[in-house]
Amino acid sequence: MIDVVNLCKDYTLKRKEPGLKGAFKGLVNPGIEKIHAVADLSFHIDAGEIVGFIGPNGAGKSTTIKMMSGILTPSSGSVLINGADITKHRKEVVRNIGVVFGQRTQLNWDLRLGESFELLKHIYQIDQKDYDRTIDELDSILGIKEIINQPVRQMSLGQRVKGDLVASMLHSPKVLFLDEPTIGLDVSSKYALRKFIKEINKLRQTTVILTTHDLGDIQELCERLIIINHGVMMEDGNLSEIVDRIAPYKTLVVEFYDEKAPEANFCEMIEHSGNIAKYKFMKKDTTAADIIADLSKRQTIKDVSIEEAGIDDIIKIAYGH
Amino acid sequence: MKKAFKELGHYLDVTIQVIKMAFLTIVEYPANIAGWMISNPIQFIVGFATIKFVVESFGEINGWNYGQLAFLYGLSVMSHALSMIFFVQGWFMGYFVLEGDFDRYLTRPMSVLYQFFFTNINIFGITDLIPGILVFVYGCIKCAVQVTPFFVLQVLVMLIGATLIRGGIYIFLGSTSFYTKSTTDFGMYTQEIMDKTTLYPISMYPESLQFILTYLIPIGWVSFYPVSSLLGIENSVLNGMVVPFVTLLVGLLVITLSGLFFKAGLKKYESAGN
Ligand SMILES: Nc1ncnc2c1ncn2[C@@H]1O[C@H](COP(=O)(O)OP(=O)(O)OP(=O)(O)O)[C@@H](O)[C@H]1O
Numbered sequence: 251m252i253d254v255v256n257l258c259k260d261y262t263l264k265r266k267e268p269g270l271k272g273a274f275k276g277l278v279n280p281g282i283e284k285i286h287a288v289a290d291l292s293f294h295i296d297a298g299e300i301v302g303f304i305g306p307n308g309a310g311k312s313t314t315i316k317m318m319s320g321i322l323t324p325s326s327g328s329v330l331i332n333g334a335d336i337t338k339h340r341k342e343v344v345r346n347i348g349v350v351f352g353q354r355t356q357l358n359w360d361l362r363l364g365e366s367f368e369l370l371k372h373i374y375q376i377d378q379k380d381y382d383r384t385i386d387e388l389d390s391i392l393g394i395k396e397i398i399n400q401p402v403r404q405m406s407l408g409q410r411v412k413g414d415l416v417a418s419m420l421h422s423p424k425v426l427f428l429d430e431p432t433i434g435l436d437v438s439s440k441y442a443l444r445k446f447i448k449e450i451n452k453l454r455q456t457t458v459i460l461t462t463h464d465l466g467d468i469q470e471l472c473e474r475l476i477i478i479n480h481g482v483m484m485e486d487g488n489l490s491e492i493v494d495r496i497a498p499y500k501t502l503v504v505e506f507y508d509e510k511a512p513e514a515n516f517c518e519m520i521e522h523s524g525n526i527a528k529y530k531f532m533k534k535d536t537t538a539a540d541i542i543a544d545l546s547k548r549q550t551i552k553d554v555s556i557e558e559a560g561i562d563d564i565i566k567i568a569y570g571h
Numbered sequence: 572m573k574k575a576f577k578e579l580g581h582y583l584d585v586t587i588q589v590i591k592m593a594f595l596t597i598v599e600y601p602a603n604i605a606g607w608m609i610s611n612p613i614q615f616i617v618g619f620a621t622i623k624f625v626v627e628s629f630g631e632i633n634g635w636n637y638g639q640l641a642f643l644y645g646l647s648v649m650s651h652a653l654s655m656i657f658f659v660q661g662w663f664m665g666y667f668v669l670e671g672d673f674d675r676y677l678t679r680p681m682s683v684l685y686q687f688f689f690t691n692i693n694i695f696g697i698t699d700l701i702p703g704i705l706v707f708v709y710g711c712i713k714c715a716v717q718v719t720p721f722f723v724l725q726v727l728v729m730l731i732g733a734t735l736i737r738g739g740i741y742i743f744l745g746s747t748s749f750y751t752k753s754t755t756d757f758g759m760y761t762q763e764i765m766d767k768t769t770l771y772p773i774s775m776y777p778e779s780l781q782f783i784l785t786y787l788i789p790i791g792w793v794s795f796y797p798v799s800s801l802l803g804i805e806n807s808v809l810n811g812m813v814v815p816f817v818t819l820l821v822g823l824l825v826i827t828l829s830g831l832f833f834k835a836g837l838k839k840y841e842s843a844g845n
Pocket residue numbers: 261262263285287305306307308309310311312313314841842843844845
């Protein structure tokens with residue numbers, strides 16, 4: 251469905267030095283600096299996948315999404331959608347994609363939402379019948395009809411994002427790119443948006459590529475994760491496999507009846523305060539049950555709980571903190 | 572061939588939709604258009620009154636009498652108005668480049684330049700069209716021109732050509748922002764230069780400037796040459812019935828070249844970070 255091949259993007263940056271001297275210097279020799287925002291990314295995405303595309307601020311996620319959606323011309327490398335190069339055949343290929351940026355709207359501020367939709371209907375040459383059906387379907391998921399006569403300028407962030415989502419789906423694209431769609435949304439809007447993504451993926455087999463800093467989004471939606479940093483691929487794989495590989499441990503939290511906490515086999519006590527102690531163990535070495543059995547021979551246990559390494563630990567490690 | 576027609580149909584359909592929507596905004600904000608109706612024409616009527624004053628004091632400008640000047644002035648204002656309707660967005664291209672506002676056009680299956688201009692049609696530009704038409708009709712009467720179908724065709728063709736030349740120049744100037752990564756408000760300056768070189772005969776300027784305005788920045792073809800031809804006033808470059816059609820040709824050339832310049836610039840487009 252999507253092939254990203256050795257994709258690179260450099261931005262040119264005019265370096266401005268402060269002061270008069272700097273201004274003069276810039277006049278004589280405009281210091282042009284290159285930022286390697288994306289460096290040699292390659293990956294393949296199958297039809298129907300929901301892929302979480304994550305990385306810290308400035309990692310190059312938005313830059314990659316913009317190249318995949320025809321906005322930026324790659325410095326080198328290519329993006330193929332259904333086998334066609336989006337840089338060379340932009341007008342044809344973009345018929346298959348929808349794009350939403352959470353941070354900025356693709357809609358016209360001055361128009362009512364419905365007018366923007368109407369214009370898009372003509373731009374994408376959508377049949378009235380298909381158009382009505384799509385609007386009805388999206389309305390049943392997102393409840394769009396109540397804001398359709400409102401100018402975009404007067405919308406709340408949540409309403410605007412909903413509008414952008416519907417606009418991006420009007421032409422029933424096979425691929426949907428979402429760059430931080432949940433940013434700034436309240437809990438219920440976020441929930442609605444996740445439901446929307448799941449539904450269109452299930453009902454229409456839409457392929458979704460999603461960037462987010464919200465771990466909840468990833469846990470709820472993504473089976474596959476691509477992690478980048480400094481424009482370079484760090485991880486690409488199944489979410490649970492990555493978790494198992496990067497964080498192959500669990501932590502057992504034990505509460506005893508007094509402050510003495512014993513050691514146990516195949517695990518390490520990483521914290522001990524008051525009656526509570528934490529034991530970290532590798533999943534391959536032992537099980538929580540064995541450790542509990544071991545500990546209870548030496549001390550009386552009051553309570554236990556297990557902490558799994560979460561997605562946030564994964565990201566911390568993968569980002570290299 | 573069939574594909575080309577289909578594509579043309581697509582663009583026509585969107586254009587009709589866009590114009591429909593533009594007229595709806597007039598219906599929706601009648602106060603706006605009323606304001607423009609008053610302020611814009613006043614500007615041009617005052618300009619025209621100035622000519623009248625000059626001509627009355629000196630008899631004529633460079634061999635052009637009052638009626639002929641009105642004819643020239645009117646046609647120039649008309650093509651100015653048309654360029655304000657369809658191409659004024661070019662003045663703001665730099666902001667679109669720097670603020671990443673081309674993103675939305677790039678993700679849609681039509682020409683970026685087409686979307687940039689036509690989804691931002693400035694319907695209020697028609698308020699400039701009215702004084703243009705009035706002064707032009709006045710000039711026609713003063714010069715006692717014979718309004719034949721061929722004359723009408725010539726006028727329409729030269730208006731299209733002149734509008735394309737103006738639009739092409741805006742596109743060219745706006746596109747420099749892709750290369751410089753900065754924006755200049757060239758709109759007002761350009762307007763001033765255009766006014767000075769299209770509202771009056773360029774034969775009143777030094778020859779070197781006339782050369783530039785004929786061959787380098789082809790503003791002379793916006794009004795001076797085609798109007799000379801329509802009125803039968805001789806000039807040293809090109810005479811005859813064909814001149815209005817040459818204006819159209821020049822227009823097509825200018826808009827094609829600046830379109831290519833834009834396209835090359837768009838490859839350098841960097842959107843905007845957040
Ligand atoms: N239009 C631009 N011009 C110049 N540099 C840019 C531009 N857009 C992004 N950059 C730079 O490129 C790098 C990657 O930016 P990008 O926006 O792709 O990161 P990101 O992963 O989306 O980050 P975030 O999580 O903050 O959105 C950063 O160093 C950024 O400063």
